[in-house]
Amino acid sequence: MAGDGRMNILQINELTMRFGGVTAVDGLSMEINDGEIVALIGPNGAGKTTAFNCVTGVYEPTSGKVSFMGKEISRGTSPDKITRLGIARTFQNIRLFRTMTVLENVLAAKHMRTRHNVLTATLQLSRREEKRVHSEALELLEEQGLLHLKDEISANLPYGLQRHLEIARALATSPRLLLLDEPAAGMNPQETAELADTIRRIRDKYSLTVFIIEHHMDLIMRISDRIYVLDFGKLIASGAPREVQANQRVIDAYLGVANDA
Amino acid sequence: MTKTQKIVSAGLLVAFYALIFALEQILPARAMLFTVLKKGAIYALVAVSMNMLNGFTGLFSLGQAGFMLVGAYAYGIFTVPVAERVNVYQYFDGGIIQFTVPVVVALVMAGIAAALFAALVGLPVLRLKSDYLAIATLGFAEIIRAVFQWEKLGPITNGSNLLRKFPTFDSFNITNADGEVMVYLSTFVPFVITGVCVFLMVLLLKSSYGRAFRAIRDDERAAEAMGINLFAHKELSFVISSFFAGVGGAMLAMYQTTVQASAFKSAMTYEILLIVVIGGLGSVTGSCVGSFLFIAASEWWLRGLDSGTFMGISAPTIFRSGFRKVVFAVIIMAIVLFYRKGIMGDSEFSLKGIAAFFKRLFGAKRKRPGTEGG
Amino acid sequence: MRYLPYILAGISVGGQYALIAIGYTMVYGILRLINFAHGDIFMAAGLIMIYLSGPLTLWLSLPLVLVLTVLLGFVVERVAYKPLRDAPRMSVMISAIGVSYLVQNVALYITGGLAKTYPTIPWVSDTINLFGAITKRVTVITPILTAVLIAGLVLLIKKTKIGMAMRAVSRDFETSRLMGIKINAVISVTFVIGSFLAAVGSALYFANYTAIVPTSGAMPGLKAFVAAVFGGIGSIPGAVIGAFLIGISENVIKSGGSGWTTFSDAFTFVLLIIILVVRPTGLFGEKQTDKV
Numbered sequence: 001m002a003g004d005g006r007m008n009i010l011q012i013n014e015l016t017m018r019f020g021g022v023t024a025v026d027g028l029s030m031e032i033n034d035g036e037i038v039a040l041i042g043p044n045g046a047g048k049t050t051a052f053n054c055v056t057g058v059y060e061p062t063s064g065k066v067s068f069m070g071k072e073i074s075r076g077t078s079p080d081k082i083t084r085l086g087i088a089r090t091f092q093n094i095r096l097f098r099t100m101t102v103l104e105n106v107l108a109a110k111h112m113r114t115r116h117n118v119l120t121a122t123l124q125l126s127r128r129e130e131k132r133v134h135s136e137a138l139e140l141l142e143e144q145g146l147l148h149l150k151d152e153i154s155a156n157l158p159y160g161l162q163r164h165l166e167i168a169r170a171l172a173t174s175p176r177l178l179l180l181d182e183p184a185a186g187m188n189p190q191e192t193a194e195l196a197d198t199i200r201r202i203r204d205k206y207s208l209t210v211f212i213i214e215h216h217m218d219l220i221m222r223i224s225d226r227i228y229v230l231d232f233g234k235l236i237a238s239g240a241p242r243e244v245q246a247n248q249r250v251i252d253a254y255l256g257v258a259n260d261a
Numbered sequence: 262m263t264k265t266q267k268i269v270s271a272g273l274l275v276a277f278y279a280l281i282f283a284l285e286q287i288l289p290a291r292a293m294l295f296t297v298l299k300k301g302a303i304y305a306l307v308a309v310s311m312n313m314l315n316g317f318t319g320l321f322s323l324g325q326a327g328f329m330l331v332g333a334y335a336y337g338i339f340t341v342p343v344a345e346r347v348n349v350y351q352y353f354d355g356g357i358i359q360f361t362v363p364v365v366v367a368l369v370m371a372g373i374a375a376a377l378f379a380a381l382v383g384l385p386v387l388r389l390k391s392d393y394l395a396i397a398t399l400g401f402a403e404i405i406r407a408v409f410q411w412e413k414l415g416p417i418t419n420g421s422n423l424l425r426k427f428p429t430f431d432s433f434n435i436t437n438a439d440g441e442v443m444v445y446l447s448t449f450v451p452f453v454i455t456g457v458c459v460f461l462m463v464l465l466l467k468s469s470y471g472r473a474f475r476a477i478r479d480d481e482r483a484a485e486a487m488g489i490n491l492f493a494h495k496e497l498s499f500v501i502s503s504f505f506a507g508v509g510g511a512m513l514a515m516y517q518t519t520v521q522a523s524a525f526k527s528a529m530t531y532e533i534l535l536i537v538v539i540g541g542l543g544s545v546t547g548s549c550v551g552s553f554l555f556i557a558a559s560e561w562w563l564r565g566l567d568s569g570t571f572m573g574i575s576a577p578t579i580f581r582s583g584f585r586k587v588v589f590a591v592i593i594m595a596i597v598l599f600y601r602k603g604i605m606g607d608s609e610f611s612l613k614g615i616a617a618f619f620k621r622l623f624g625a626k627r628k629r630p631g632t633e634g635g
Numbered sequence: 636m637r638y639l640p641y642i643l644a645g646i647s648v649g650g651q652y653a654l655i656a657i658g659y660t661m662v663y664g665i666l667r668l669i670n671f672a673h674g675d676i677f678m679a680a681g682l683i684m685i686y687l688s689g690p691l692t693l694w695l696s697l698p699l700v701l702v703l704t705v706l707l708g709f710v711v712e713r714v715a716y717k718p719l720r721d722a723p724r725m726s727v728m729i730s731a732i733g734v735s736y737l738v739q740n741v742a743l744y745i746t747g748g749l750a751k752t753y754p755t756i757p758w759v760s761d762t763i764n765l766f767g768a769i770t771k772r773v774t775v776i777t778p779i780l781t782a783v784l785i786a787g788l789v790l791l792i793k794k795t796k797i798g799m800a801m802r803a804v805s806r807d808f809e810t811s812r813l814m815g816i817k818i819n820a821v822i823s824v825t826f827v828i829g830s831f832l833a834a835v836g837s838a839l840y841f842a843n844y845t846a847i848v849p850t851s852g853a854m855p856g857l858k859a860f861v862a863a864v865f866g867g868i869g870s871i872p873g874a875v876i877g878a879f880l881i882g883i884s885e886n887v888i889k890s891g892g893s894g895w896t897t898f899s900d901a902f903t904f905v906l907l908i909i910i911l912v913v914r915p916t917g918l919f920g921e922k923q924t925d926k927v
Contacts, residue, residue: 056486083488091486097479099543099607100472108476111469112488118497121468122461130469173488321725385912391724392669396860397911400904403857407901421897527853528739531732538729583744590737597733598718601726 006033008070009177009209010055015064015074017050017233024050026233027064032177037203037210039220042230043253048213049092051230052179055211056089057082068177084112088175090166092182092213098155102146102165105154106137109172137172143205144168144198159186164198171202178202180212184219192216196223221245229253274456281452285445293561295448299430299516300560301553302448302455307509308536308548309459310502315534316542316607317466318498319478321395323530324382325506327402330525331378332371332507333514334409337424338417340367345426350419357416364428368454368511375507378405379500387495399527409522424520432515451512458505463545465501474498535593539603547605554604559589640768641890642883647770647843649882650777654836655859656866656874657788658708658829664805664869665825668727672711672734674856675742676830680704680837681753681847682742688754697756701834708830709823717819735853742849750848753841760842773842780839784832785875792871797824805869854900858885861907867920876918881906 010032017025025047032038040048053059055066057079066074073082083089097105110133116126124130141147144164149157154165163183170178180199184192196219203210214220220227220241227244229237231253237244244250281298288294307325314320339362341349350356362370386397408414410421418424433446465471473494476484485491514520532555540551565571566585574580596603655677662670683703687696715734719727761772792798800821804811812818840855841847859874862881866873884906885899910917 058482078490079482079485080488080490083486089486091483095480095483095486097476097483099479100475104472104475107469108472108484108489109487111473111476112490114469116469118465118468118470118501121470122465124464124468133469169487315725321728385908389911389915392667392728393864393911393915395728396669396864397908399857400861400907403904404901404908407897410897526850527857528736528850531736534729534732535736542725581744582747583740586740587737587744590733590740594715594730594733594737597726597730598715601722 006035008032009034009036009068010211011065011067012051012055013065013067015051015054015066016062017047017054017059018062023233025054025061025230028230028233028235030228030235030238032209032211034209035203035207036225037199037212037223039212039214039224039227040230041214041217041220041227046230047233048230049181050233052089052181052211052213055082056087056179080112083173083175086174086176087179088170088173088177089179090163090170090181090183092185094159094162094166096154096162096165096169098153100154101151102141102154102157103137103150105165105169106140106172107133109169110137113172113174140168140171143202160188160191163187163195167198167202171206175206175208177209177211180210180214182213182215184214184216187216192219195219199223278449278452278456282449285448290442290445290447297553297557297561298448299451301556302451303509303512303516304533304536304552304556305549306455306458306512307506307533308540308552309462309545310505310509311533312537312540312542312545312548313462313466313474313505314498314502315537316544316548317471317478318474318495319481320387320495320498321391322398322499322502323395323527323534324379324398324402324503325533326525326527326529327398327405328375328379328503328506329510329513329529330402330405330409330522331375332510333520333525334418334424334510334522335371335374335507336367336511336514337427337520339370340364340427341424342426349424349426350416350422352422353415353419356419364432368508371511372504372507375510376500376504379503380496383496383499387492387499399530402525402527402530406522406525418522421522424514425518427514429515429518451516454508454512458508459545459549462501462505466545470494470497535597539593539596541603541605541607543607544603544605544609546610547603550604550610558592559585563589638887638890639766640770641886643765643768643770643774644843645883645886646879647774647777647882648840648886649879650781651836651840652855652859652862652882653781653875653878654784654832654839655855656862656878657785657871658826658833659860660863660866660868660871660874661801661805661825661829663863665801665808665822666716666727667724667808668716668731669860670829671728671731671856672715672738673829673833674852674854674859675735675738676704676708676711676852677833677837677840677856678742678847678849678852679707679738680830680834681841681851682746682751684838684841685751685753685847686745693754693756697838700838701831704834704837705827705830708826708833712823712826717822739849739853746847746849748849750846753845753847755845756838756842759839771843773839777839780835781875784835785871788828788832789871791828797821801825858900858903861903864907865910865917867917870917870919873917873919 008031012028012030015025015028016023028051040051042048050059054061054074057073057077061074064074065072068085068087073085097108100108114133115129120126138147141150144167146161146165146168149161154162157165167183184195187195199210200223202208224241226239227241228235229244229250236253237247237250285295307329311325314322338358341361343359343361346359347355382401386394386401389397409418412420414420430447430451433450434442435444435446437443473489476487476489477491477494481491536551536555537548539555540547563585566580566588567582569575569577569580571580655673658673659670662668680700684696684700687699691699711734715730716727719730759773759776762769763772765775792801800816801824803816804818804821858881859878862877863874865877865880866875881903885902888895888899888902
């Protein structure tokens, strides 16, 4: 894939993250190219979310390096700065702004992409800018099928829609790279199928690169260009969906478990 | 809000201010009502400023009294008439500041002084987590109090002595050549000041920045992941809140006619916090209503509890000095425990809301206290 | 030596802070609550002593003070904190501030706003000469009694079943609850111990500073809390070390002359800010990581 001349977006080199005696991620190296949908899979506790947290700056890795568009972001770059550089994420355990409305959730994510300062915002001198942001937010909501719920308190949404709001909110930060942490968790097969369409659609529309953690194998197999498999923090396989599917180590470590479940 | 609602609300507001103005001209100046209104207006401003931090940004700060102190001093220091300085700063040869600024400028300076202190205090403490932040801000308020009482700063702050003789609320009254009051403004002007300040805070909270504050309150991690710089926005909220606390402190100085650092104890912060809770964390109108109720109850309505007879019941042995505050504290505890959302919850006062409030008030009795979320 | 009286006073007051600080640190360890009312319980213990020592003999009123203070601490927890067990932490803290406000106002009502004088306890309050410094016997008694009580407390926590439960709850509240530990009993015991030590502390403290007003508990309470933070909240030895450090430092600062007295209180808070910025978990606290 790297040979087709597409630009390298995310580069992870020998990433290791230890918590006390536990090594959650152990020497992970991978790369993601512009416009790809890349999946990171593995059994529970394999270190997938930890890897995400290292990329988004929540954790500073014990060793190793993460680079985004050629710039190192793994040391001393705060999560908000990383988001401003163009990486957005959703959360596995849904972290919406619970007391705020659906629309406000998206607007809050637009805050730092709005050209204003505290004075112009307070005195309503940046009305035109506010209007632009507002209409962009509405468009994002419409895309996720949430427009009719825009004034609903976000915590009151059904589970599946909360996940869609998480995606809309992440997109509101105008990312180049979108990290989705188990976006289909708790969804039924039909919702999952719709989600697959949504992910492809937003990738094309916003020329995004998508990095996704997911347990729904059918979703992963359907949308991923490439898959990385993590087990006990270590990378055990990588490649196109068919290659990974056929890999014996992966079947032992992961797919076997998944089939039992 | 629709356009008609906006017009109706604005009309009501103008009518309210006109009423205050009229009452002041008609009723005797010493009426209890005006004490409540003046002090209520001051506390409303400070309570809204505290709510901005605790209710809207989710920062449990207990430094409000400290920033009020800074504001009160800044106001006093720059407004004591030059001719009076020899008497006021009697132990410091009249002090080193020998000029005054107009009252309005002094009010703004009070806010700026408090904001500057807050900017400095915020640097170390705003990185702390909830309860550590509470205790650290409380600590800073105590440090500020000690610094202002320091004898070495006496030429500026008058040390531990009173600052006095500066313009008070009564200075707003318009008098004729004989010193007779022609137009009373001593209640109206504080209302205008509070009104302007609260209006600015409402605009801020409604803006994109207000949304960012609430996002931080709801979920810091998520807010950060949406590109919101946590520290910068916390600092912003802290500094702006302190600015208005400083203006409130200056107004308190005007109301009390004197300033002394030892009065700005943590108990003052606690009182304001309780007002915020009674009104509802996250409700500006709640804080305003809460302040007037709080002041009216503690200074006026429950007075009888201190002086022998309350609501026709005469029991001088129980209803003696201080009983009012006991009853009052019990009421507050009851609100904190059983009516945790306060009067307004996190919603705002509106014509439609009044009906809903009464519904909630009577509906709440059927619910078990523990089932209401906080 | 010029500093000796100040150091002696510091050791004495440090021991008294230690007894209060343990109440803070244990409650925080288990409930993650800054019990803002703890200092007021300490003040209330002093007032109870004053009102009991009038009609009763000292040897009857002293134990009665302990019992009543413990009862007060127990009731406060049951009425003001227990109903908020599942509420956000901010609500419980606000409730604690409410209790503090209530206790102070009740004290104001009962005393009529006048400072009350703590009774002289024979022998304890006697003046003695220690290495040439004139002081009260309580100065010597405090550190000894503090050491004995803390030793007892440590034994209780290490050796008894309830102590084990307390340690479990302070390590992991939710899991302990699921494991069937009677959380409410453990919390009550914590408040009982805290109030008991605060009552002992009050007898020692007010033997030195005999005037009690309703706000007398606020400052010692805050300082004891800072001591607990300094030592690493949840850690008993940490709280004790912090308390002695604060007690001694503030008294040494007072030796600088009258101009410095205002700063002896502020010093405590400067120390607080420094420790919070440099090492927020305190001297002996454990680092906590939160999950995303």
